[in-house]
Amino acid sequence: MMRYDEFKETVVDKIRDYLPVKYKNYSIEVHKINKINEELDALCVINTDLKIGVSPIVYINQMYEEYRKNKSLPAVLKTAAETISNTHIDINPTLDCENLRENTIFVLVNAEDNKALLSNVPHKKFLDLAIVFRWLIQRDNEKFMGTIITNEIADKYKLTADKLFDIAKANTKRIYKPRFENVVDLVNRLSPNDPIPNDKSVPMYILSNEIALEGASYILYDDVLNDIRTQLGEDFYVIPSSINEVIIVPCSTIDTEYTKTMLRNVNRSVVAKQEVLSDNVYKFDGELNIV
Helix, strand or coil, X not given: XXXXXXXXXHHHHHHHHXXXXXXXXXXXXXXXXXXXXXEEEEEEEECCCCCCCECCCEEHHHHHHHHHHHCCHHHHHHHHHHHHHHHCECCCCCCCHHHHHHXXXXXXXXXXXXXXXXXXXXXXXXXXXXXXXXXXXXXXXXXXXXXXXXXXXXXXXXXXXXXXXXXXXXXXXXXXXXXXXXXHHXXXXXXXCCCCCCCCCCXXXXXXXXXXXXXXXXXXXXXHHHHHHHHHCXXXXXXXXXXXXXXXXXXXXXXXXXHHHHHHHHHHHCCCHHHCCCCCCEEEECCCCEC
């Protein structure tokens, strides 16, 4: 079995054999990508004749894990090539500053765990978190494809972190509406054939967006938090269960120290590394209107 570095070189050398003919003259490159909470080797297939291009990202680290499991290099290369050919976008003439302004949203990440990422992207601090900005290149009602805006992109369009914050604040709720629901209602919505009776005795709620991806950012909206406080009739704790959603619990119902311990354990044993947000529990104070 190949070691990782040998596998990476082999992938770069062999992947073209599995791609359609149109990729014959494309450049095959590997770039270090600072993802949320991790750094990965990205395999990029790039049309160097174009000034604007969006290359699908296939991560060699993940390919190697599949190779270790299945012991089949051809199968791994075939799957990667299919991913590339199915998602590649050569050019979109509307990928300009106007498109960015209409399609940039908030993403919340852990500041300490993403120092490398934050050194290369415009961002704003929020509690122990950082706000970064995702430019949605393609999207529908279930998923999206996009890129975190880098300093290079921001500089190209002369956009500061403060300006990007204003743009994202206007867009995020418009593009993907917030969803706030009782956890039992959520379970029943996802499993309608086996519903659980809900007498509202479980005072635990989920705040996310309508596609349940990177929806923790709605804690940045004062109006959303105030609406929740009105519904609950009291202040509440925000448990950052992942970058995709947060758990909302009325202050009168939980022990915060126990909850912090539980959150730390869940982050280390259940939540995927790239989706961990924080080990801290936050409180929304309705009188002060702050988290």
